[in-house]
Amino acid sequence: MTDLFSKFDPLIQQREQLLATGVTDPFSLVMERVVSPTVAICNGRETILLGTYNYMGMTFDEDVIAAGKDALDKFGSGTTGSRVLNGTYQGHKECEDALKEFYAMDHAMVFSTGYQANLGIISTIAGKGDYVILDIDSHASIYDGCAMGNAEIVAFRHNDVEALEKRLKRLPPEAGKLVVLEGVYSMLGDIAPLKEMIRVSKEAGAMVLVDEAHSMGFIGEHGRGVAEAQGVLDDVDFVIGTFSKSVGTVGGFCVSNHPKFEILRLVCRPYVFTASLPPSVVATAATSIRKLMHGSNKRAHLWENSKSLHKGLRDLGFTLGTEEPQSAIIAVIMPDLEKGAMMWEALLEEGLYVNLARPPATPAGMTLLRCSLCAEHSSDQVVEILGRFERAGKRVGIIG
Numbered sequence: 001m002t003d004l005f006s007k008f009d010p011l012i013q014q015r016e017q018l019l020a021t022g023v024t025d026p027f028s029l030v031m032e033r034v035v036s037p038t039v040a041i042c043n044g045r046e047t048i049l050l051g052t053y054n055y056m057g058m059t060f061d062e063d064v065i066a067a068g069k070d071a072l073d074k075f076g077s078g079t080t081g082s083r084v085l086n087g088t089y090q091g092h093k094e095c096e097d098a099l100k101e102f103y104a105m106d107h108a109m110v111f112s113t114g115y116q117a118n119l120g121i122i123s124t125i126a127g128k129g130d131y132v133i134l135d136i137d138s139h140a141s142i143y144d145g146c147a148m149g150n151a152e153i154v155a156f157r158h159n160d161v162e163a164l165e166k167r168l169k170r171l172p173p174e175a176g177k178l179v180v181l182e183g184v185y186s187m188l189g190d191i192a193p194l195k196e197m198i199r200v201s202k203e204a205g206a207m208v209l210v211d212e213a214h215s216m217g218f219i220g221e222h223g224r225g226v227a228e229a230q231g232v233l234d235d236v237d238f239v240i241g242t243f244s245k246s247v248g249t250v251g252g253f254c255v256s257n258h259p260k261f262e263i264l265r266l267v268c269r270p271y272v273f274t275a276s277l278p279p280s281v282v283a284t285a286a287t288s289i290r291k292l293m294h295g296s297n298k299r300a301h302l303w304e305n306s307k308s309l310h311k312g313l314r315d316l317g318f319t320l321g322t323e324e325p326q327s328a329i330i331a332v333i334m335p336d337l338e339k340g341a342m343m344w345e346a347l348l349e350e351g352l353y354v355n356l357a358r359p360p361a362t363p364a365g366m367t368l369l370r371c372s373l374c375a376e377h378s379s380d381q382v383v384e385i386l387g388r389f390e391r392a393g394k395r396v397g398i399i400g
């Protein structure tokens with residue numbers, strides 16, 4: 001018998017080597033209690049959360065929690081069915097209405113996760129013989145959507161407008177083309193030059209999908225994302241998003257003005273062949289989305305936090321993923337996985353949680369400590385975070 005697990009041997013070995021150094025496993029942390037969007041108890045210690053993507057801090061919003069409890073009481077714990085059968089409740093419609101209003105678009109379709117939204121939309125609209133042109137650093141759900149749909153994948157260099165244009169020019173003019181971009185790239189926290197990319201895509205006759213997972217709620221005047229901030233939202237054919245970041249719960253969606261959009265509800269397999277979100281989840285999502293429409297003060301405070309942390313870390317001597325803060329994600333580049341894991345552990349001992357990211361999820365084989373800020377972090381917490389980075393960085397020898 002061939003052991004089907006033998007393909008995982010290199011990863012098993014790498015993990016064993018890392019744990020043999022005595023470092024805590026960075027991928028099995030348990031949050032024993034969550035006190036607020038910015039504080040949890042981990043290993044019995046009060047810990048500041050700086051790696052949750054809870055950008056707008058909606059997880060403990062009183063209206064959001066009340067809406068979830070009410071829906072749990074009135075509609076039960078789950079739908080036990082697909083959206084196209086018994087799984088569409090009033091709350092799912094209300095959630096889609098909230099999204100249409102939030103984006104000022106004609107259509108909205110809610111999926112059970114953001115992963116499934118990308119998987120479903122990309123695989124359904126780009127099939128055999130079509131082309132998906134994507135940034136090489138695209139999220140796994142985008143790549144998986146391409147694989148499932150069987151379209152030809154054409155990748156271009158990260159955030160390179162010229163490379164995108166060149167690839168588009170080489171494709172048959174009559175072929176179906178979908179350009180897939182992200183507003184914010186979650187590994188380094190950098191934003192895409194959407195304005196130029198959308199221009200060259202449209203000139204080549206391509207449709208455009210933008211995943212705004214890490215910008216919804218925060219970037220743009222109304223929090224609609226990077227496409228809004230760059231004044232090109234009207235030229236985007238499909239916006240994909242998630243409820244697992246700024247919205248503060250779980251779920252995914254696609255919004256669009258395409259006149260035939262509604263047919264997707266019958267042909268999109270990751271929408272049809274899975275159970276719909278529980279009533280409590282769609283109720284929390286709808287309430288949160290409606291509150292995010294009026295979140296400009298929170299957006300301004302989150303920008304302040306992002307700028308202070310970026311400047312503070314740079315002044316301490318850390319190497320960061322971007323020259324300037326471009327989003328609420330600040331990536332601190334580590335020399336290697338071992339040092340990265342040591343630094344991650346030292347920060348946890350200081351009472352600070354960040355995400356450790358390593359290849360293959362990261363670009364160019366980098367090990368990163370990814371920090372994601374929250375609108376609920378106080379200015380004092382940001383000062384505290386910098387102190388903890390300084391102490392841990394000196395202890396591990398990342399900074400002098």
Ligand SMILES: Cc1ncc(COP(=O)(O)O)c(C=O)c1O
Pocket residue numbers: 113114115116118139141182186211213214242243244250251252
């Ligand atoms: C760019 C991007 N798209 C989609 C997703 C998937 O979202 P979800 O957590 O809702 O499955 C993520 C999540 O990390 C993401 O970063």
